[in-house]
Amino acid sequence: MGIISKIKSALQKTSEKISLTITGKKIDENLRQEIEDALILVDAGVKTASELAQKVAEQKFPKDATGVDAKEYLAKEIEQMLSPYEANFFNQDFKPTPYIILVIGVNGNGKTTTIAKLANIFKKKGKNPLLVAADTFRAAAVEQLKYWAEKIGVDIFCGKEKADPAGVVYSAIELGKNNGNDVIIIDTAGRMQNRSDLLDELEKIKRVIKKLDASAPHSTILILDGITGQATHSQVETFLNKIGIDGVIITKLDGSAKCGSIISLTEKYGIKIFAIGIGETIEDLKPFNANEYAKALIGL
Template identity: 40%
Template sequence: MSETEPKKRGFFSKLFGRDEEPAKPAPAPEAATEQAAESLEDLKPEAEEVVAPSVAEAEVPAVEVHAAEPVVSPAPVESIALPAEPEPKPEVAVAPQPEPVAAPEPAPTPAPQPKRSWWRRLTDGLSRTSSALTTGITDLFTKRKLDAGTLEDLEDILIQADLGLATSARIAKAVGDGRYDKQIEPAEVKTILAREVETILVPVAQPLVIDATKKPFVLLMVGVNGSGKTTTIGKLAAKFRAEGKSVMLAAGDTFRAAAIEQLRVWGERTGAKVVFGQQGADAAGLAFEALEKAKADGTDVLLVDTAGRLQNKQGLMDELAKVVRVIRKQDPSAPHAALLVLDATVGQNAISQVEAFRETAGVTGLVMTKLDGTARGGILVALAAQFGLPVHFIGVGESVEDLEPFSARDFARAVAGLGEAA
């Protein structure tokens, strides 16, 4: 080979892409030379046209085969532009198709609750009063002989239930008659209590009678604030309508807009006509106008509401007296009944209310409400003993059915914690 001819590239130079002649390595052992020669022999079929390199050239790959591949220095991190990774798609959970479920059988319609009798409503309403009395009596007379001290304690229990001084003394005397220094069972004391209370109440347990010859029958409703007067008017209207009577309501409580609206609602419920004016209007003038309309319509019953007023406010009581005078200008016999609505929870304060309203409005009968909210139901007995005014209705709840004509025996037995009379 002449010096001017280009030196042919060796096989391994072509293989590794080297253009320059590799530096001659230091002489290798014979075993390495033989191994390189064998490697060249194995590669000859794949590169027949390539001239076999000299032994010196073959020594190079023996070292490179066992050495690590040349490492290319990486570019600076900031100079490498990485391809943007695709944003991951949100995972979508697909609920498995539910297995078809058979429709549940419809729940059986609950049987209608039986309507509570009046006795049940009465005993439930008077439970607080009767519990206070019967518990005290049981504690007092269990395994104890009757003596003066026992009777004094019994009288205190009756007074705390607002039965009044006279009534309490009367009952204590009845219990003590013929039983001194003897043991008496609590059940016997309760029986005596019921008997004495019934005796006091029988004369006042009188139903309200609507005189059909007076058209309209004017019923004036009076009472203090919060006694339940307007609600009682609505309940009475419902009862009269159920009896087939035509009813008109006069919204004479012109001080409270709520009272006017409340009476209008009762009118819609019961089918009764309602006469009303603006808040603050003259109550006497409205009562006069209502009576005129009731006469013209041939109405059976005219219920006249009045503003609640405290019995010790003389100015308000004078206004009530004016309502009565104006009504009598059209009908001298009216109002044909004046009912005082009493809240049982006021206790002894009911006595002063009866005194004041009887003098101003000529109260002819009583309606006792809210007996279910107090342990002072005995006040009704005290009022009966002191005034003797008819008790037409008592109320033990909110519904129309919870206002019923007064029964002396039922009330007395309920208060004493006894069962219904046979």
């Protein structure tokens, strides 16, 4: 299934209405309102929704314009807003080696699954990744990463249960360097953005990484759950300020009715979107493409 069909066509109802209501050169007030409401409903944010609907309302369409023209216009506007944040994470040479990736985020957002998907892509690129199970709080968390590492056929370093995560990371990087792993991906325990003790622990992990390579982590990726919608803002804010992030991966967009939140997220924080998760299988991690995303959102 393609990305477009996997992301729910959240605005489909409105876009159907567009074809009914556009009669003259401009859309009418009712339709402007409907577009705004629909964008709010998909969690694009009130301000963004209103601005986008206003742009469509101000646009002069040709006499023979159809609903598709209005939809395409709206999609183009959304694409333009998002394209500065389109960052194909995989389209780089991952230097220096080992290229160290730290994966962080709130419980259940999809960190471990996304790491498996990343490892799969690296393996296909001919890299030799090492996964680090630094979520030592739960034995099940280590087992989960082990399962994926075995399935994909990549190296893994597991911390003992209740071991100090920063210590695990230290040993893992040393091992990775000796073994010639060119990419090291660190899985961390999920932590709510309001747990400052757990955030301190992440800071410690980062300090330990820097001891071994001052330029690392080369990428700190925050994993966001696409279902959460605009509520992800406080997560971004905390992790950005406290730990620092280079980009986000938004998961579960295959089942989210709040896909529009990406628009307000990028507008507000100017963060890069490295990739999107669109399913639970290993293949379901795709580069974020503003054009495809905008079309999917509008139902084109």
